[in-house]
Amino acid sequence: MTFRHTVLITGASSGLGAEMARQLAALGHDLALCARRTDRLDMLRAEILAAHPERRVAVRSLDVNDHDQVFEVFRAFRDELGGIDRVVVNAGLGKGAPLGTGRFDANRETAMTNFVGALAQTEAAMELFRAAGGGHLVMVSSMSAVRGLPGTVTTYAATKAGVAHLAEGLRTELHGQEGYAVTVLYPGYIISEMNDYAQPTSPLMATTERGVRAMVAAMEKEVDAAEVPRLPWQVLAPVMRHAPLHVFKRMI
Template identity: 35%
Template sequence: MPQSRPLSLITGASAGIGAAFARELAARGHDLVLTARRTERLEALAEELRGKHHCQVTVLPADLADPAAPQQLQQALAERKLAVDWLINNAGYGLPGTFEANAWEDHAAFIQVLMTAPTELAWRVLPGMRERGYGRIVNVASLAGHVPGTAGHTLYGASKAYMIKFSQSLALENRHLGVHVCALCPGFTWSEFHDVTGTRELMNQMPRFMWQTAEDVVREGCDAAERGDIVRVTGRVNRFIKSLVKLMPDRMGLWLSARESRRYRHAAPQ
């Protein structure tokens, strides 16, 4: 069983799905460790949650593009004698444009944040979870990891497919020890994600029924992690899309992907 108040470490907690996880888990009685690059936002969120839910919130600013960040976070937790019960690997962003249009340094940072850092953080907190016989790891993946790749945002779907497969293997290795691992796969979610990537105007062309709120995504994710679901695609529309794509021949799926990329992927070929 977890500590009297489970402790959740949330990456990318300053906005969007990460901030929604912080609010939801605080409401469920968790203490929190919040990490992201934007210290002021983290401190404001921490103050809000302490006042509303009377929980302990520790702010540890970090840039996961720095390869040293996961180990530094682990050291900071150890110094404070904090044991992580829930790890929410949420930090992420999009890198618009085609593969050759971006510098390798940008691709390398992207891979570090979306693949290497969450994998290392799981490796660092897992031994404690196994020893205590309780743990929850939620890897925020995406519907993009289930559907064919797109022209533009070249590494995004690939990174999310990796997180899904990684979660599946990690879940099978640890489920007999009380550790649940879940790949959470939202589709289009209302947040500042598309503002940061400069694709908000394109995204606004998508039908409203395609979108979910971050709060809805997070509630599904928390419930799925508690149940022991290994993969959770959020929202009926997204689950329908995933099922439909699985039934399609690869050639048809890629044709549809190429057609739709022109609508919502920045710098995709016309």
């Protein structure tokens, strides 16, 4: 395991991305934070620097659906901070509708942002890492990637399975090459802006702080893959994968 000093996080203006930035700064990492809402990034930067004045925190506007901008922003962060050691592909959205119900627009937007946008981020990250001779890619997938889900989350779950396979294929390619690591995170139910209507009233729902603590611990260890938080999701993952369909449907 290598200490990855400078971490780039996409979708860092709120929710899981913002909390990752706070926790990684506390662990000693410098940060490159990007998202569409720069006002929130500026507030987060000020908060982190007030708590950790020794940290370096760079912020830039980024819409991951502007693919040329993805490459420009990643390169600009590298130049500003003298290198990027870890990239966390976190930006995404959760729009969706049951297939065939007239909302292809919502499903297409989710597919473009969560998969094609993630592909652009991965390409841009690997461009930096290959030039530097190493780096750590962290792909934020979802427990929804474990098995296809129905209704409004069908497309979302498919995109999260897709990005997991994207990262896993890259890990296979890089296996045995010193200096590289690829981690896929499979978060379960964690309170975030995407589901801020929810409350942690169930043992399956983790607070943002607890959920992100598990995510950060996994990425710091540079594990290949992790269901987070470990309990209950490490136990539930094989059940979700292998339960008969009529049982699985009742579970969800």
